[in-house]
Amino acid sequence: xxxxxxxxxxxxxxxxxxxxxxxxxxxxxxxxxxxxxxxxxxxxxxxxxxxxxxxxxxxxxxxxxxxxxxxxxxxxxxxxxxxxxxxxxxxxxxxxxxxxxxxxxxxxxxxxxxxxxxxxxxxxxxxxxxxxxxxxxxxxxxxxxxxxxxxxxxxxxxxxxxxxxxxxxxxxxxxxxxxxxxxxxxxxxxxxxxxxxxxxxxxxxxxxxxxxxxxxxxxxxxxxxxxxxxxxxxxxxxxxxxxxxxxxxxxxxxxxxxxxxxxxxxxxxxxxxxxxxxxxxxxxxxxxxxxxxxxxxxxxxxxxxxxxxxxxxxxxxxxxxxxxxxxxxxxxxxxxxxxxxxxxxxxxxxxxxxxxxxxxxxxxxxxxxxxxxxxxxxxxxxxxxxxxxxxxxxxxxxxxxxxxxxxxxxxxxxxxxxxxxxxxxxxxxxxxxxxxxxxxxxxxxxxxxxxxxxxxxxxxxxxxxxxxxxxxxxxxxxx
Amino acid sequence: xxxxxxxxxxxxxxxxxxxxxxxxxxxxxxxxxxxxxxxxxxxxxxxxxxxxxxxxxxxxxxxxxxxx
Numbered sequence: 001x002x003x004x005x006x007x008x009x010x011x012x013x014x015x016x017x018x019x020x021x022x023x024x025x026x027x028x029x030x031x032x033x034x035x036x037x038x039x040x041x042x043x044x045x046x047x048x049x050x051x052x053x054x055x056x057x058x059x060x061x062x063x064x065x066x067x068x069x070x071x072x073x074x075x076x077x078x079x080x081x082x083x084x085x086x087x088x089x090x091x092x093x094x095x096x097x098x099x100x101x102x103x104x105x106x107x108x109x110x111x112x113x114x115x116x117x118x119x120x121x122x123x124x125x126x127x128x129x130x131x132x133x134x135x136x137x138x139x140x141x142x143x144x145x146x147x148x149x150x151x152x153x154x155x156x157x158x159x160x161x162x163x164x165x166x167x168x169x170x171x172x173x174x175x176x177x178x179x180x181x182x183x184x185x186x187x188x189x190x191x192x193x194x195x196x197x198x199x200x201x202x203x204x205x206x207x208x209x210x211x212x213x214x215x216x217x218x219x220x221x222x223x224x225x226x227x228x229x230x231x232x233x234x235x236x237x238x239x240x241x242x243x244x245x246x247x248x249x250x251x252x253x254x255x256x257x258x259x260x261x262x263x264x265x266x267x268x269x270x271x272x273x274x275x276x277x278x279x280x281x282x283x284x285x286x287x288x289x290x291x292x293x294x295x296x297x298x299x300x301x302x303x304x305x306x307x308x309x310x311x312x313x314x315x316x317x318x319x320x321x322x323x324x325x326x327x328x329x330x331x332x333x334x335x336x337x338x339x340x341x342x343x344x345x346x347x348x349x350x351x352x353x354x355x356x357x358x359x360x361x362x363x364x365x366x367x368x369x370x371x372x373x374x375x376x377x378x379x380x381x382x383x384x385x386x387x388x389x390x391x392x393x394x395x396x397x398x399x400x401x402x403x404x405x406x407x408x409x410x411x412x413x414x415x416x417x418x419x420x421x422x423x424x425x426x427x428x429x430x431x432x433x434x435x436x437x438x439x440x441x442x443x444x445x446x447x448x449x450x451x452x453x454x455x456x457x458x459x460x461x462x463x464x465x466x467x468x469x470x471x472x473x474x475x476x477x478x479x
Numbered sequence: 480x481x482x483x484x485x486x487x488x489x490x491x492x493x494x495x496x497x498x499x500x501x502x503x504x505x506x507x508x509x510x511x512x513x514x515x516x517x518x519x520x521x522x523x524x525x526x527x528x529x530x531x532x533x534x535x536x537x538x539x540x541x542x543x544x545x546x547x
Contacts, residue, residue, distance in 0.1 A: 310519070311522070344496075359535050
């Protein structure tokens with residue numbers, strides 16, 4: 001029963017708390033109990049707030065008892081990636097250097113979740129400084145669908161905790177796919193909003209013009225609720241958009257009939273596993289069957305996105321890490337240190353050239369998006385790889401793992417447009433397969449609408465990881 | 480395309496860059512960094528062929544009124 005409670009959609013839990021059929025303390029205790037059982041094996045939390053979470057839940061229950069209800073996150077346990085500053089709760093950034101770092105203030109997103117009534121249940125594991133590999137002090141996060149498999153990165157603890165029923169939602173950050181990749185590997189929903197839609201203030205940067213903060217959840221409706229709580233203009237982040245935040249939940253059930261969805265099939269240099277490609281293609285066909293019109297598009301500059309993302313992120317991160325790399329370099333994971341150090345040696349003229357090629361890509365995507373409502377892409381070219389693997393085999397070819405994994409996701413980081421990943425099937429090994437929906441800038445509502453239309457037909461998001469399942473498995477139709 | 484020779488990154492050039500940046504690498508660290516830097520720069524140089532003649536830099540400042 002406790003496990004069923006932990007896997008209930010956030011919206012449903014929130015509604016029950018709102019009607020006072022369930023208390024925040026009951027929900028928080030259930031999640032803490034489940035964390036106590038599973039988080040050790042999965043290694044998805046760096047810090048579990050425990051008593052502080054229960055105290056927060058008690059306070060929220062008391063508040064509700066006197067008639068103050070803060071909205072659809074009131075009393076709901078949510079986790080934050082550990083590069084998001086939380087006042088009084090240590091924020092390690094996945095780094096040994098910051099293992100005892102306790103911020104004096106909240107990141108804007110953390111503060112907004114508190115104001116919305118969310119209970120901070122813990123800080124999730126991540127790649128060191130959200131860039132490349134887990135530090136040995138914290139270790140790898142294990143995939144709840146197969147404990148020997150990776151959760152990708154860098155918001156791997158966020159993806160894992162949500163998939164395993166150890167949080168109703170978790171915030172992650174995404175510089176080149178770091179929300180969407182773990183969401184895809186873990187079979188949950190991940191949203192990288194429009195650049196500027198969600199404040200980055202108080203979030204440790206990787207690439208200033210590539211970083212995004214967004215929610216990971218088990219359902220589309222839950223993602224809409226959490227994004228609405230954290231989105232909007234923030235004076236502390238001058239890059240945030242002043243555009244009003246719409247009611248994302250309002251458009252969810254409008255369906256896709258009559259919508260035009262761009263499909264960029266087989267772009268230059270693309271390789272994808274046959275089973276992943278087939279599941280993604282079936283998802284496209286399902287949306288067509290639901291009334292959308294699929295429009296083939298070509299993206300000639302698409303193949304450059306990955307190079308630009310990695311190089312620009314390395315250069316920008318190198319500046320933030322410059323002092324630490326000269327004083328405490330030995331405390332970094334070697335490959336993470338390398339990712340940052342190479343950024344010091346990229347000539348400025350190359351950086352400017354990359355930002356001009358990026359403009360070519362943005363213009364190309366703007367032209368495409370002018371004629372469509374959204375775009376469909378795979379999320380990853382393969383299912384979750386074994387922990388520690390440096391290479392993966394995709395389409396019969398062995399590739400560097402990160403080269404393969406960042407095939408489809410950096411595009412939306414360069415263009416700043418919103419991108420959502422959601423599951424569209426499972427491999428023969430029972431590992432999740434996902435696809436992406438990209439929208440026009442600031443049009444997350446359309447992305448949610450298309451995603452919900454698919455989710456309604458195929459309830460992949462209701463599946464539970466096998467090793468942690470206690471209730472009968474839901475059996476959605478095979479697309 | 481730009482009339483440039485294909486530049487090579489050697490241990491000496493990296494060592495020179497590092498000295499300029501105020502970093503003193505060990506020989507072992509230079510060996511670790513070289514493949515990653517060479518790979519990254521090779522990828523970056525592949526972008527030289529992209530026609531950017533009509534492309535503004537992606538990082539631009541918009542002329543908005545400051546928030547009151």
